[in-house]
Amino acid sequence: MAGSTFGERLKVTTFGESHGESVGAIVEGVTPGVELDEAYIQAQMDRRRPGQSSVTTPRKEYDKIRILSGLFEGRTTGTPLCIMLDNTDMRPSAYDDIKSMYRPGHADFTYEKKYGVRDYRGSGRASGRETAGRVAAGAVARKLLEHRSVKVLAYTTEIGGIRCGTFDPEVIESNVVRACDPAAAERMVKRIEELAAKGDSCGGIVECRISGVLAGLGEPVFDKLDAELARAMLSIGAVKGIEFGAGFQAAAMLGSEHNDQMDANGFQTNHAGGVIGGISTGADIVFRVAVKPTSSISVPQRTIGTDGNEREITTKGRHDPCICPRIVPVIEAMACLVIEDHYKRQAALLD
């Protein structure tokens, strides 16, 4: 589908680039008559905004959204919702240094291979900024899921090898790494600051838990719910893996251990992560996403120039030392979009 569209019954098309004028999203198939306002969406955007802390980018994007269509007298009309953000903090000159080189880990090289054009202005469509449109669209889906009593919650479980040992949903928004364990959060922040001082970066793992989901969502065989969530998450920049439930641990388990047995109260365990046979079971959907370390580091690296010659590169500009805190709301947004889309597909099947 040419890459800018996602979903089928609840469908989002995102547009815009890092250094273009605007970024945004069009959301189609939104249930009519639902109360919605810009403030609700803005709240999700604000979670994404950099410049919040010492561990995120100082670039001041003022992500103020405007809803251009699809609302009337405070309620959705059912016609497409168009949400726009203006890019207010663009400094293309900050990238001039590297216009003739391929930054390691970035999509510079691959974009040029694909399109035959070297557009060096801050990654363009490959920029993390593109996710702003997704978060806006995801907020709309989140609103619709509220009506279904579905909750979507993502949080950091690991950064730089430091793992959360406890889980407390209340602390997630209170620490800048959005970890679920406050003690681990402190150690994570310290580690990130150390690395940032050295001009380096680190990766992490983000877990997402979706609760209250109806059993029966997902469309075997190719639109299985976990397959669709996998595509959604892998489409987010910096994501290098996903696992459901026991995930890669399942590889070392026995069938007698991994199978989720049932009793009169439902599933006794949830190694399946809430999806069996590609369809939701009614138990919490749980998955974890592997986030690679930020590619933009100021540590000198070896690369080649657009002329093919070997070079040393030191990336300047303003970059997150760890992407996890900022990716949390993006993961939630994509999860909201997938789940709401599948509720609607299920309604169509049964009608």
Next chain:
Amino acid sequence: MAGSTFGERLKVTTFGESHGESVGAIVEGVTPGVELDEAYIQAQMDRRRPGQSSVTTPRKEYDKIRILSGLFEGRTTGTPLCIMLDNTDMRPSAYDDIKSMYRPGHADFTYEKKYGVRDYRGSGRASGRETAGRVAAGAVARKLLEHRSVKVLAYTTEIGGIRCGTFDPEVIESNVVRACDPAAAERMVKRIEELAAKGDSCGGIVECRISGVLAGLGEPVFDKLDAELARAMLSIGAVKGIEFGAGFQAAAMLGSEHNDQMDANGFQTNHAGGVIGGISTGADIVFRVAVKPTSSISVPQRTIGTDGNEREITTKGRHDPCICPRIVPVIEAMACLVIEDHYKRQAALLD
């Protein structure tokens, strides 16, 4: 897209169920004029066929395929290729025991939640047999990729906690677990036989390597190449996770470690697994898939009946103790379909 269709320019629709008359696949968008015959596809089907060894199901499916359309005088016509297999080894009665219970780890419960119908005949569309259509379609894609000098190779790297220490592509088809290390293979077989004797099962990890791929494939943002491969693999039954390149290990790496630096010969490392920014780099695409242990075990388990009462269940019938060997050709098939589809999409972009 309602679940039975995959791909866009090279597109496959699979049909059929475990205990229906036939299973098959329709492949559209096949390049015309390519030499192809039933024997080529049959060779891939034979790799999938159970009853090959002590570690796979004794159910004798004779997967003899027929090509109903799309070929003329030994070459593809460009019109849709329809490939059919007849189910010759159906024994629905073998399932009568469990028709009133939900087998743990199986899609019985979720299918009934979704469709409101309890069709107990060997999992129907959830059956591993559905993958026969995929392997047939994947064979067509593999033939097209041969013309592009692209090779797709999958192999077991871990079963039951036992890991391959070496990699030799030549041994993969010579051992029944399709492992890339013969010594590890022997230990894996022994482990599987032990577990089978106890009526239990184990999981594993399968790695896939795609070499010779053109740089530039993939369509950001939502049809990124890794996102599409992720969806493809997670759509295969028993798969619970996927990771690219360093994958979940990247979470613990520094940017200075994970970034693949470049020199005049290309990429110095391949932590990215051949995909950066959702686009192929030209380096081998490498990913690993987590395979859960087979759910059908004869160890007694706790479950509930369709009447909601708690029960003990012992699954009879004929089942693979470990799915990895059989999933290898399915993973290759899906990889072939994704890569060939994206070659065609790239051709469309540049035309």
Next chain:
Amino acid sequence: MAGSTFGERLKVTTFGESHGESVGAIVEGVTPGVELDEAYIQAQMDRRRPGQSSVTTPRKEYDKIRILSGLFEGRTTGTPLCIMLDNTDMRPSAYDDIKSMYRPGHADFTYEKKYGVRDYRGSGRASGRETAGRVAAGAVARKLLEHRSVKVLAYTTEIGGIRCGTFDPEVIESNVVRACDPAAAERMVKRIEELAAKGDSCGGIVECRISGVLAGLGEPVFDKLDAELARAMLSIGAVKGIEFGAGFQAAAMLGSEHNDQMDANGFQTNHAGGVIGGISTGADIVFRVAVKPTSSISVPQRTIGTDGNEREITTKGRHDPCICPRIVPVIEAMACLVIEDHYKRQAALLD
């Protein structure tokens, strides 16, 4: 979408060719739990079958369908329905004469231009026989529409310049041209027989009326209900035009004449043909389809050979002198598929 798939929530994929082994259809998104059997579908197939009368092809295709999947104990399971027909009356040798020439009005030339392959065996995918799969799938949709009290009725209104003057739904199936006026039908049959004796053919117009449709179906802007019906009908071979309501007559009307005014009972007129702004109004949906004269005639014609030299061609074989009677059930089938798909899409929107 590569051409073999139609619809989104109720989705059909057809396969097979005129002289391949089988033709068929896969229908996905079928509401589970609906009573359905082969006899119901067979009844629609029988309406399509040639050899019924003096005005249709004597080729005896015995369109006996088999349902391979998607049914259990007499009801739909919600999983894909696969319907197969075997081609029992193939005589490829009847086409040997014309393998080196392009038959005027046929797709021989265009298929060779598209695919680079000259597959002369009775038109392959361009054959009217491909529509068998559509009629089978359309029967499933018709069953679902019965539950919604929607009726789809098509009938010939004009053949060879002879027009129906009256409309009586009861006579449609009683005359071999499926005209809605018995007197006109007699004259039409006579005209067709005259032309057949001369080795020529004639065209006609078929009207379709869909009643009982919910107001509100259709998805502006690109999936408007009339746009989707137009695509559906123009995809049927031999169709060269479509018009809704007053259609081309509207071009000569005034706004004060064409606008359908309303009173307490609803719409006073229906010049719009039941669709305004791309959405159903609740009034009958009415459209007419232009059917070209059969291209296969035995009157000598000028053409070129595959070698580029000018030739005279006389088509032998067994062909319908007028396609209208056989196209009636195909038009109904496509209408059923579109309407049922849009009911489901509307259910998804409102959920």
Next chain:
Amino acid sequence: MAGSTFGERLKVTTFGESHGESVGAIVEGVTPGVELDEAYIQAQMDRRRPGQSSVTTPRKEYDKIRILSGLFEGRTTGTPLCIMLDNTDMRPSAYDDIKSMYRPGHADFTYEKKYGVRDYRGSGRASGRETAGRVAAGAVARKLLEHRSVKVLAYTTEIGGIRCGTFDPEVIESNVVRACDPAAAERMVKRIEELAAKGDSCGGIVECRISGVLAGLGEPVFDKLDAELARAMLSIGAVKGIEFGAGFQAAAMLGSEHNDQMDANGFQTNHAGGVIGGISTGADIVFRVAVKPTSSISVPQRTIGTDGNEREITTKGRHDPCICPRIVPVIEAMACLVIEDHYKRQAALLD
């Protein structure tokens, strides 16, 4: 696909409403490296702009477009092109009179039935203004088609019963009704002015001719080229029918008359309108579109209010007495989008 997206390899998503802030389009799959600038697109937009003549709406929309992404140094990047227009001439109050009534011929009634919301502000998504996004996107496709030497030309052939007798492409842009016959144009303008003075409107027929098209475009069976063009045109507001080549006249022709015979120079006639078997023949593609008379007339009409009571309605506001002149560039735009999309699909097939 939820209605706002069109095309597959060249894909457009339009957004915005009549009285929202902006309207626009996102075009994906654009060939990279092609020279393009805002002026080229603006030229097409200016053709669409009302306020040009005595026969079009005096509403002054200043359709100045901005390209937000997808261009770099005057060339396409291959990443999505986002084109925006600002609505500068919105006067929602002009519609206050009719907010409690359904205007005959308009989508007021059907939109309320579909969405359950009565959004009276100038038709919203049903407004002709939505087509601005299509014309912008169509301009991009036109540029790409220039590189293929394909020309797309539409013109009025009939208005209010007055028909063009001659065809001269040079005069089309010189008369305000965009007719191909200057004498007929004069009579048409006079007729329109008469009707406008009475507060009424009239319909017409627009013909479109696409020349220089490669033979072989179109994807049987459901994505046949004529089926896709039909869907494209019927998706334009006010269109009530389409016919290809001889169209509805074919219904009264004999096979010996309608078949396009061939000689060494190609097709001797073109009754097929350039498409046979759903695939382009290489001859000009010719089709005609039926345009209904404008629904907004100030002649009093009978309707019902949103309360169900019968009312008399007199529509004020500023409306085109005949839509044909303004629809010509929209028809060309949609034709460009379909043809370019199919060129790309054909490239994918053969790669």
